[in-house]
């Protein structure tokens with residue numbers, strides 16, 4: 482048997498460079514469909530699959546051409562380049578007796594290898610035993626191929642029947658994604674109210690709190706590793722803490738706000754590596770004592786800042802949280818109890834995930850030391866309310882599709898994309914989502930492959946935050962549109 486190209490050589494350096502750059506790609510890339518920690522880059526998956534499926538080349542000029550071609554093929558921007566992908570498919574067919582080779586990935590995970598095998602025209606089989614991965618694989622490989630083709634759709638517009646070309650799967654995910662947003666908003670909108678001047682809240686900045694352990698002080702210490710809200714070249718805003726009687730208060734200072742105080746370093750907060758310094762009396766709580774306070778329920782949370790979008794003014798604005806903000810939040814807390822009970826009765830399970838987190842020795846999972854033991858503990862009450870309401874609406878969307886006469890499998894496909902979207906919303910809206918002052922953006926729960934403790938966090942308004950549901954839906958649609966454009970593989974009829 483003749484050797485395969487990859488056994489002879491491979492443009493390792495070039496493909497590695499391209500794979501590294503791929504991390505910055507967003508639009509249409511499956512990393513934005515759903516997180517998978519060990520997903521391989523598409524560039525290396527595509528290049529190695531191709532090089533393993535074509536034959537070694539003895540002629541130096543031809544060999545050189547193949548090397549060059551592998552580099553071009555591996556580039557993200559050529560993922561849907563018909564000329565290049567079709568040439569790759571032809572080369573593979575020619576090297577395999579004119580029949581699409583069978584490719585099996587028995588540990589398919591995030592789907593990079595089967596996706597690229599599919600792109601290269603192979604008869605692709607992907608196997609996984611993790612149900613999350615199975616769902617990702619269905620949404621990546623199966624549904625776009627099965628339902629994502631552009632077809633002629635007949636529609637009635639007024640009295641006339643018109644025909645148009647459309648990708649029905651993309652249209653339905655968009656339609657029902659918007660439906661979920663609108664329907665949930667009817668219930669949740671009131672928990673993210675506008676300000677009186679019409680400013681729209683996009684997020685809320687919270688700090689966890691511990692009581693000062695100095696008996697003659699005892700104030701509630703907001704845990705903040707630093708005080709920056711915006712730390713950009715042309716926008717410097719931070720919180721300035723001061724003690725007023727028995728309470729730590731804040732001013733917002735910097736560009737467009739109160740004047741900056743002298744001799745204050747906003748990068749030095751009240752907590753570092755679980756060591757807490759009281760801003761009132763200077764008493765120190767060491768890491769062990771801090772954890773103990775969390776484990777014994779002596780800690781709290783305090784909403785400190787509301788992040789706003791203003792009409793006729795770009796960028797994010799900040800104001801201190803008021804009694805009204807807290808009152809709205811308490812109402813959301815009450816509503817969570819009602820909603821949770823209702824859904825528990827309806828579904829027969831707790832809608833807030835009550836499964837335990839992995840044991841506290843698990844690498845990188847630190848939150849258990851701070852009294853968070855279940856997955857549901859990673860969210861504040863309004864975040865939980867938002868997520869269970871979205872989940873309910875996706876289930877209702879599925880029911881409505883069936884009522885409208887959708888095929889069951891197809892309705893399941895549409896609902897699956899919306900379900901992946903909820904997971905991504907959870908990744909963006911937990912009490913482990915950090916404010917990033919350098920960009921004023923919000924960090925995701927799984928910024929790293931870990932769950933480290935976070936002292937202060939951003940709760941987003943799921944409708945208005947730039948990373949909220951609309952952005953999740955847009956990214957899902959970009960993925961679907963990309964995946965649907967991968968041409969079908971012509972397989973011979975199975976015999977026997």
Ligand SMILES: [Zn+2]
Nearest residue numbers: 693698759762
């Ligand atoms: Zn103190």
